[in-house]
Amino acid sequence: MALKEEERVLPLLPLRGLLVYPSMVLHLDVGRERSVKALEQAMVDDDLIFLATQHEVQLEEPTPDQIYKMGTVARVRQMLKLPNGTIRVLVEGLNRARLQEFTETESYYQVRVNEIIQDEENDINIEALMRSVLDHFEQYLRLSKKVSPETLSAVSDIDEPGRLADVIASHLPLKIEDKQKILETIDIKERLETLLSIMNDEREVLELERKISQRVKKQMEKTQKEYYLREQMKAIQRELGEKEGRLGEVEELREQLEGLDAPEEVKEKVEKELDRMEKIPTTSAEGGVIRTYVEWLLELPWNKETDDDLDINKAEKILDEDHYGLEKAKERVLEYLAVQQMVKKMKGPILCLVGPPGVGKTSLGRSIARALNRNFVRVSLGGVRDEAEIRGHRRTYVGAMPGRIIQGMKSAGSSNPVFLLDEIDKMTMDFRGDPASALLEVLDPEQNRNFSDHYIEVPYDLSKVMFITTANTLHTIPQPLLDRMETLYISGYTEIEKEKIAKDYLIPKQLEEHGLSKDQFQIHGDAILKVIRHYTREAGVRNLERTFGQLARKAVKQLVGGNRKRVVVTGKNLSKFLGPEKFRYGKLEETDQLGAATGLAWTAAGGDTLTIEVTVLPGKGKLTLTGKLGDVMKESAQAAFSYIRSRAKELEVDPDFNEKNDIHIHVPEGAIPKDGPSAGIxxxxALVSALTGRPVSRHVGMTGEITLRGRVLPIGGLKEKSLAAHRAGLTHILVPEENSKDLDDIPKSVRKDLKITFVSHMDEVLKLAMVRDTDESDTG
Known part of the structure; x- marks a missing residue:
């Protein structure tokens, strides 16, 4: 391929957003003064002009630095002056030229250029490139709508490879930078390769555009179809007189709002949300969020109340029907009814029923609701650790909903239900907040008139609600929360009470649940007593009911599977149904024990007895404590040890016992944690018994805290402890003097069988508990 350059001095015409290739003929509109003068100069000379593109389209007067250095030498074929002063000129591109320098810049640009003249030759590589370029151009034309198909036939006739590249580039809607790149490529092979690369990129873009266009078209067709069907559905609904779409929803909600008995603030809030809902497009997800919120506001019982049944005698009868015992709790409910009858309107009390599992705390709440003729709702707080469970989530969160209090009020369907908050002592807290603190507002009679839920956003009046909370123990309830509640203790049942409950409540309930009649299934009194004593050991009656259920199932199996028409459970055949006895009852040690004393303990499941064992070993005074004891219990053992050392002479103990012996104190059931000061005495x-060799009476149980001076300090849970002693078959218990005020809490039936002695000093305890030499049988 021959290449030569000729130097020329030509006027320059800067082009805006346009580029002229050699062999290209096109019209230009020239309006800038400098460009017009350059054109006039070209006409004066030999009709030749240098065409070069400026970098920026918006520049009105480009400087020499703002014009590309590679351009095209063109011949001016025709000029026509238009009415608006613009000159339309027809130019024909001749050859590429490289700008060397500007020789004139005042009135117009004149430049010295090197015109590049090429003689084109074809070889096999260039021929292959030409075919590939034509093939890509054909594909481009099929995808693009910007170039007419006739262009392909015109381009296919071109034999010169350089001219082919220039003509195709002139027909492609490329950026000026890409067109300039092809213009600046002198080597023909390289020019074809550059054009091929550019066309390949353009073709990929066009294919992507086509796919997007097809997808959009398909979506538009689907949308149009849905719109058409929706309009048809609206027309049908109008004909049938039904409401339509979002507007229909709003209209329905407005009708509900008209019948809503609620504060004005709530109605205004609902109206405001409905106005927002009307303006939101049907397809918007926010519409569903607003609808859910409005439905909550409309469905809450704002001023809807049930009428209280204030007949005290009737209420007392209902409470006695449902529960045996629980006198204090029943009395408190009847007092509330009496005051309500007197003053007509009173803030709902907030009661906390505290007691071991299975004593009937939850079911008592249901009975109170029945006695008052109120709706009942129960919410379990066990394991709740998120404040939002009580106060609700803010509406900005996805899936937000009200807290358990508002949910409970909606379930209740009235603004004055009996609301049971179960297991309030089992709430926990973590990084999401403290739910117990959130409950302070709920359970404060002075504040709950305006309870604020994060989701509802408007105050809700909880002052008419009768809140009842239940707990197994009080020490896990925060003090500020406990301060807002009236505590009622429900202790465990005596053996006599359990027997009565079993006959009047539990067995009839199991008969009904298992489809049995009294003729088909009977449990004798001796069997009931044996179940209570030997198959259950609990403060409440939950396991007792479960055991009767087990008996009923076995009876049903025998009645259905065999030929038996009647099943009778007696004390003699009970073990055939329930297996061997699980607990010892009333079986005291055969002899009085040396170095072992029976203590009375309080647990979350009620009272229990605890045997404390002491062994004296040869050693150097080391005191060992085992049985998984807590710090307070360990300190009680240390106090007892120090007391005995200080009173060794009076207690007839070797004064040097601590230097010659090691003492080991053990509390059985070592896997169960134990703590508290009441095991001191x-x-x-047990220590004195082990050191003196005098046994402790097997009939005596005791409870009390000991001081270094031997004083016996008061303890808690006397009723539960005395019931445990009665259950275990003890006949005599020693109790701190200061607990004499709690004597009335102990049932008469227990007091009748159990001798209770109040003691104030350790000397009295030892005198009553230790077996005297003259009487080794019984102190009780």
Whole structure:
């Protein structure tokens, strides 16, 4: 391929957003003064002009630095002056030229250029490239709508490879930078390769555009179809007189709002949300969120109340029907009814029923609702650790909903239900907040008139609600929360009470649940007593009911599977149904024990007895404590040990016992944690027994805290402890003097069988508990 350059001095015409290739003929509109003068100069000379493109389209007067250096030498074929002063000129591109320098810049640009003249030759590589370029151009034309198909036939006739590249580039809607790149490529092979690369990129873009266009078209067709069907559905609904779409929903909600008995603030809030809902497009997800919120506001019982049944006698009868015992709790409910009858309107009390599992706390709440003729709702707080569970989530969160209090009020369907908050002592807290603190507002009679839920956003009046909370123990309830509640203790049942409950409540309930009649299934009194004593050991009656259920199932199996028409459970055949006895009852040790004393303990499941064992070993005074004891219990053992050392002479103990012996104190059931000060006198008694060799009476149980001076301090849970002693078959218990005020809490039936002695000093305890030499049988 021959290449030569000729130097020329030509006027320059800067082009805006346009580029002229050699062999290209096109019209230009020239309006800038400098460009017009350059054109006039070209006409004066030999009709030749240098065409070069400026970098920026918006520049009105480009400087020499703002014009590309590679351009085209063109011949001016025709000029026509238009009415608006613009000159339309027809130019024909001749050859590429490289700008060397500007020789004139005042009135117009004149430049010295090197015109590049090429003689084109074809070889096999260039021929292959030409075919590939034509093939890509054909594909481009099929995808693009910007170039007419006739262009392909015109381009296919071109034999010169350089001219082919220039003509195709002139027909492609490329950026000026890409067109300039092809213009600046002198080597023909390289020019074809550059054009091929550019066309390949353009073709990929066009294919992507086509796919997007097809997808959009398909979506538009689907949308149009849905719109058409929706309009048809609206027309049908109008003909049938039904409401339509979002407007229909709003209209329905407005009708509900008209019948809503609620504060004005709530109605205004609903109206405001409905106005927002009307303006939101049907397809918007926010419409559903607003609808859910409005439905909550409309469905809450704002001023809807049930009428209280204030007949005290009737209420007392209902409470006695449902529960045996629980006198204090029943009395408190009847007092509330009496005051309500007197003053007509009173803030709902907030009661906290505290007691071991299975004593009937939850079912008592249901009975109170029945006695008052109120709706009942129960919410379990066990394991709740998120404040939002009480106060609700803010509406900005996805899936937000009200807290358990508002949910409970909606379930209740009235603004004055009996609301049971179960297991309030089992709430926990974590990084999401403290739910117990959120409950302070709910359970404060002075504040709950305007309870604020994060989701509802408007105050809700909880002052008419009768809140009842239940707990197994009080020490896990925060003090500020406990301060807002009236505590009622429900202790465990005596054996006599359990027997009565079993006959009047539990067995009839199991008969009904298992489809049995009294003729088909009977449990004798001795069997009931045996179940209570030997198959259950609990403060409540939950396991007792479960055991009767087990008996009923076995009876049903025998009645259905065999030929038996009647099943009778007696004390003699009970073990055939329930297996061997699980607990010892009333079986005291055969002899009085040396170094072992029976203590009375309180647990979350009620009272229990605890045997404390002491062994004296040869050693150097080391005191060992085992049985998974807590710090307070360990300190009680240390206090008992120090008391005995200080009173060794009076207690007839070797004064140097601590230097010659090691002492080991053990509390059985070592896997169960134990703590509390009330085992102090029991430990001291067992220690004295082990050191003096005098046994402790097997009939005596004791409870009390000991001081270093031997004083016996008061303890808690006397009723539960005395019931445990009665259950275990003890006949005599020693109790701190200061607990004499709690004597009335102990049932008469227990007091009748159990001798209770009040003691104030350790000397009295030892005198009553230790077996005297003259009487080794019984102190009780």
């Amino acid at each position: 029991t430990m001291a008694t």
